[in-house]
Amino acid sequence: MRLLPAGLTAAAITLMVSPIRSLPPDSEKAPEFIVTAAPVYKSLAELSGQERFPRGAQLLLVHAGKTEPLVSGFAASADANVSFDGETVLFAGKKSEGDPWQLWELTLKDRTVRKVTDTSTDAERPFYLPGGRVVWAQRTAAGFQLQSSDDGRPAPRFLNPTAGPGILPLTYSGTNAFPTDVLRDGRILFEAGFPLGQGTTPEMFLVYADGSGVESVRCDHGRSRWGGTQLASGDVVFTHGASLARFTSAMAHEEQVPAPRGEYAGAIAGSASGAWLLSARADTNARFAIKIWNPGAAKMGTILAMGGDDLVEPVLVAPRTRPNRHPSGLHPWDYANLLALDARVSREGDLRGKPVSVRLAVQDAKGRVVSMGTAPVENDGSFFIKVPVDRPIRFELLDFKGAVLRQERGWFWARGGEQRICVGCHAGPERASENRVPDVLMRTTEPVDLTGTKAVAAARGGN
Secondary structure, three states: OOOHHHHHHHOOOOOOOOOEEEEHHHHHHOOOOEEEEEEEOOOOOHOOOOOOOOOOOOOEEEEEEEEOOOOOOOOOOOOEEEEOOOOOEEEEEEEOOOOOEEEEEEEEEOOOEEOOOEOOOOOOEEEEOOOOOEEEEEOOOOOOEEEEEEEEOOOOOOOHHHHHOOOHHHHHHHOEEEEEEOOOOEEEEEEEEEEOOOOEEEHHHOOOOOOOOOOEEEOOOOOOOOOEEEEOOOOOOEOOOOOOEEEEOOOOOOOEEEOOOOOOOOEEOOOOOEEEEEEOOOOOOOOOEEEEEEEOOOOEEEOOOOOOOEEEEEEEOOOOOOOOOOOOOOOOOOEEEEEEOOOOOOOOOOOOOOOEEEEEEEEEEOEEEEEEEEEOOOOOEEEEEEEEEOOOEEEEEEEOOEEEEEEEEOOOOOOOOOOOEEEEOOOOOOOOOOHHHHHHHHHOOEEEOOOOOOHHHHHHHOO
16 A cells, blocks of 8 residues: 655646525535435445445535536545635545545635555445544454544654654454544544454444554443544444434443434534534435434434435535644554452452452454463452553453353454553443552563563574
C-alpha cells in the first residue's frame, strides 16, 4: 500500500450535476448534508467481512430541498466524512466497477478530487483525525482492520514517531473492526463482534489514535448495538436496530432513547438546532429514508426518500469541533507493561476462590492459542507483568490448584511501550481506582516477563 501525497494525486475531476430532485417539505428544515444512496444495503455486513453495498452506491449532496450527486466519474462512492473546517470531504470510491474501494478527498469549493490511498484491497469508512491524519477500515487476510496514515498533505510535526508519519495498524484482534466516529477526546469509536476477537454480537469499542488503550465503551454487554456517533452534547447515540440508545458520561450503562417505532441504520447526525438526521424505515420490507426528528417528538419528518434505494449515513456539511490530538506515549519496544490493581474486582461478582496466579494466553499468527506462562497474584489482587505486543492476548485467574477462577471472554492487545493499568478484571471503564499503592509494587517494580523472550534465549543458550 502507498499513500498519495497532495502534489502527486489524480487530476482534478469536475462535478457534472445531474437533474435535481424535488424533496418533501420537511427537507427545507434540514441543514445541508451528504448521504449514501444504494440499491442494496446490507446492515452489519462489514462485521463478517462482507460488502455493505454489493450493487454499488452513490454519494448525494442535499441542500435546500434539492439533491445532486456529490462527485461524478466514479462507478461507486460512499462513506462521506466532512473535515473539521467544513471545506473538504473524505470518502470511499471506485473509479471503475471492478476496482477495490479506495480513499479520496473532495474539495467542496471547486469540486476537485484527489486520491488519498492506493491499495490492492478495499479501503473503506474513512475519518479525519487531528494532526493531519486519517483512519479507515482496510480489508486484510484477518478481515477489516483499522489503519491510520497521514492524509497526503505536507506532514505536520508529530508528537511521537510511533504515531506517524506513515501507515500504522491500529487493531490487532484477528477479527473485523470497523470505525464509526472519532470522539472529541481523540479516541476512535469502532464496532466489532463481542467478545472481541471471537464473538458475533455487534458491540462498540474505543481505541486511541496510536492503537493503544483498546476497551469497551461500556461493559453492560448483551444486546447488539452499532452505528455509534457522538453528538455535540458529548453523548454517543447508537442503534439496536429496532430502537435507539445512548451513552452519557455520567452513567455506567446505556440509556434508551424514546423514539418512534421503526428500524434504524445508525450513524445519526445532530444539527445545530438540536434536531437529529437519521436513516430509518417502517419495517424490513421498506427502504431506509432520511428522517428529521426532534428528540422527544412523537413523529419524524421525511427529508429524502427514494423508492429504489436505501439512504444511509447522513453527514452534515458544516464546520465542527476538532477532536483532541492524542499525545502518544508509545516507544519502539517489543513489549508492554500491564498492571492490575485488583483482579478480584469484576462486574461479574465475587470469585468462588482466591486467585493465586494469572496466566497469559496469546494467539499466534495462525490463530492458535498459546500459553505464555503465569505470574503471581498478590493478596490484594494486584499483579504486574510484561507482555508481547501487537498480538491478541487475554488473562485467566487461577487458584492454588491451577483451576481457572475467571477468564476473559474476548481478546485485546497492547502496543510497544504501552504502560497500562486496569482497575480489575472486567470492572468496567467507568470504575475509578482506589487511592493506594498495590501490594505488587510494594514488593517489586520489575514486571514478570511473560513475553517468551527469556524462554527463547534460554533454549538458545543465552542469558
